Amino acid sequence: MPRTLTINGQEISARSDQTILEAAQDANIRIPTLCHLDGLTDVGACRMCLVEVAGASKLLPACTTRVQEGMQVQTDTERLRAYRRQIIELLFAERNHICAVCVANGHCELQNAGIAVGMDHVRYDYLFPKLGVDLSHERFGMDHNRCILCTRCVRACDQLEGAHTIDVMGRGAHSLIVHDMNVPWGEATTCTSCGKCVMACPTGALFKQGSTVAEMVHDAEKLAFLKAARERKVWNV
Amino acid sequence: MGKLRFASVWMGGCSGCHMSFLDLDEWLFDLAEAVDVVYSPVADVKTFPEKVDVTLVEGAIANQDHLELIHVIRKNSRLVVSFGDCAVTGNVTAMRNLIGEAEIVLDRAYKDAQLLRPQVPHDDGIVPPLIERVVPVHAVIPVDLYIPGCPPPAKRIRAVLQAVIEGKSPEMIGREMLKFG
Ligand code: SF4
Ligand code: SF4
Ligand code: SF4
Ligand code: FES
Numbered sequence: 001m002p003r004t005l006t007i008n009g010q011e012i013s014a015r016s017d018q019t020i021l022e023a024a025q026d027a028n029i030r031i032p033t034l035c036h037l038d039g040l041t042d043v044g045a046c047r048m049c050l051v052e053v054a055g056a057s058k059l060l061p062a063c064t065t066r067v068q069e070g071m072q073v074q075t076d077t078e079r080l081r082a083y084r085r086q087i088i089e090l091l092f093a094e095r096n097h098i099c100a101v102c103v104a105n106g107h108c109e110l111q112n113a114g115i116a117v118g119m120d121h122v123r124y125d126y127l128f129p130k131l132g133v134d135l136s137h138e139r140f141g142m143d144h145n146r147c148i149l150c151t152r153c154v155r156a157c158d159q160l161e162g163a164h165t166i167d168v169m170g171r172g173a174h175s176l177i178v179h180d181m182n183v184p185w186g187e188a189t190t191c192t193s194c195g196k197c198v199m200a201c202p203t204g205a206l207f208k209q210g211s212t213v214a215e216m217v218h219d220a221e222k223l224a225f226l227k228a229a230r231e232r233k234v235w236n237v
Numbered sequence: 238m239g240k241l242r243f244a245s246v247w248m249g250g251c252s253g254c255h256m257s258f259l260d261l262d263e264w265l266f267d268l269a270e271a272v273d274v275v276y277s278p279v280a281d282v283k284t285f286p287e288k289v290d291v292t293l294v295e296g297a298i299a300n301q302d303h304l305e306l307i308h309v310i311r312k313n314s315r316l317v318v319s320f321g322d323c324a325v326t327g328n329v330t331a332m333r334n335l336i337g338e339a340e341i342v343l344d345r346a347y348k349d350a351q352l353l354r355p356q357v358p359h360d361d362g363i364v365p366p367l368i369e370r371v372v373p374v375h376a377v378i379p380v381d382l383y384i385p386g387c388p389p390p391a392k393r394i395r396a397v398l399q400a401v402i403e404g405k406s407p408e409m410i411g412r413e414m415l416k417f418g
Pocket of ligand 2: 156157158161163164165166190191192193194195196197198
C-alpha cells in the first residue's frame with residue numbers, strides 16, 4: 001500500500017516500508033546525513049537527519065523512521081539548522097580534526113557538513129583527547145583522532161564483507177573502533193583486507209597506507225553499487 | 238569616509254596566513270587606498286596602537302606574550318578577526334596539546350629528541366614561556382569575524398576585507414568562504 005505524506009509542504013507518495021529519508025531521496029529532497037550510507041542498514045547514530053513531524057513530541061531521525069499515512073514532515077527549519085550545526089561542532093570538538101594535515105582534506109563528509117551548516121568556528125572547548133593511529137595493517141591505517149563513531153565501517157565489514165572484524169568498544173565519547181578482540185588491525189585474523197571499511201568511512205579515520213594530505217578519496221557510493229549488483233543483479237546505476 | 242586603521246598580528250602560526258595576504262597582489266594597492274596599516278609584522282611598529290578599526294590575528298594563543306597582547310588587541314580594536322585555522326581552531330599549533338602540558342612538550346622537544354647536552358632553555362626574557370594548552374583566539378577574547386583556511390585563500394581574505402571596508406558584514410557561506418584546511 002502506498003502512503004501519502006508531505007515533506008516541506010510538498011505532497012509525495014512512498015512505499016509503506018520506506019523511511020522518511022528514502023521517501024525524501026526519491027522526491028529529490030535532500031536531508032543531511034552522516035551515519036547513513038546507501039547499501040547499509042541504518043542505525044540512527046549521528047542525528048544529523050533529525051526532522052520535525054507534526055504531532056510528534058520529539059524530533060525523529062529520518063533514516064530510521066518509517067513513513068506513515070498523512071505524515072507532515074519538515075526537514076529544514078530554523079530549529080533543525082541550529083541543532084545540526086551544534087552536532088557538527090561537537091564532533092569537531094570531541095576529537096582532533098586538523099584538516100590542514102588530514103589525508104581526507106577536500107574529500108571529507110564531515111568537512112563538507114561543516115560547510116553546509118555554515119560553521120565558521122566551533123563554540124565548544126576542544127577536548128584534545130590522546131588517541132592513537134593503528135598502522136599495523138599492511139595496506140590500511142586507522143586514525144582514531146578523526147573517527148566520528150558513525151559505525152559505517154562496522155556495518156560495511158559485517159553486512160557487505162561478512163567478516164565482522166570491526167566493533168565498537170566502550171561508551172559515549174570514550175568509544176573506540178576495535179578490530180577482532182581489540183588487537184592491532186594487522187593481527188586481526190578475520191580481516192580479509194577487502195578495503196570495504198575504508199571505502200565506507202566518511203572522514204580521514206580510515207585510509208590507504210601511503211596516502212598523504214588530501215590524497216585519500218573514499219568510494220562510499222561503490223558499496224551501494226556492490227549491494228545492488230549482488231542482490232538484484234543490477235550492474236549499472 | 239576616512240581611512241580605516243588596519244592592523245595584523247602574528248601569534249602562534251607559521252606566517253602562512255600573512256603570505257596568503259600578500260597573494261592579494263594588485264588588490265593590495267586598492268587596500269592601501271582604503272586603510273592605514275598601523276601595526277603588522279611587515280611594518281616596524283613596536284607597540285600595539287589605540288583606536289584600531291580592524292585587526293587580523295594570525296595564529297593560536299600559545300605563549301605568555303600572545304596571551305598579554307591579545308587582551309590589548311581586544312581593548313584597542315573595533316573588529317577582531319580570527320585569521321586562518323590556527324586562530325580559529327588551534328590547528329597545527331595546538332597539536333602539542335596531544336602530548337601534554339608545557340613542561341612535557343618542552344622535554345620532548347629539547348631533551349628526548351637531543352643527543353648532545355639535552356636541556357630546556359630557561360633564560361628569562363629571551364623566549365616567552367609557553368602556556369599549558371594552546372587555545373583558539375575566541376577561547377580568550379570575544380572575536381567578531383572568522384576566516385577559516387590553512388591558509389585562507391587570497392580571494393576569501395579579499396571578500397572579508399572588502400565587506401569590512403564597505404561597512405558590511407561579510408557573507409560567510411559556502412565552500413569558497415568556509416572550507417577548513
Ligand atoms: S577527517 Fe575531515 S574534518 Fe576531520 S581533519 Fe580530516 S578532513 Fe578535517
Ligand atoms: S578490510 Fe574488509 S574485512 Fe578487513 S576490517 Fe575492513 S571491511 Fe573488514
Ligand atoms: S572509522 Fe570511519 S567509518 Fe568507522 S566509525 Fe570511525 S568515522 Fe565511521
Ligand atoms: S543519518 Fe540518520 S541518524 Fe545519522
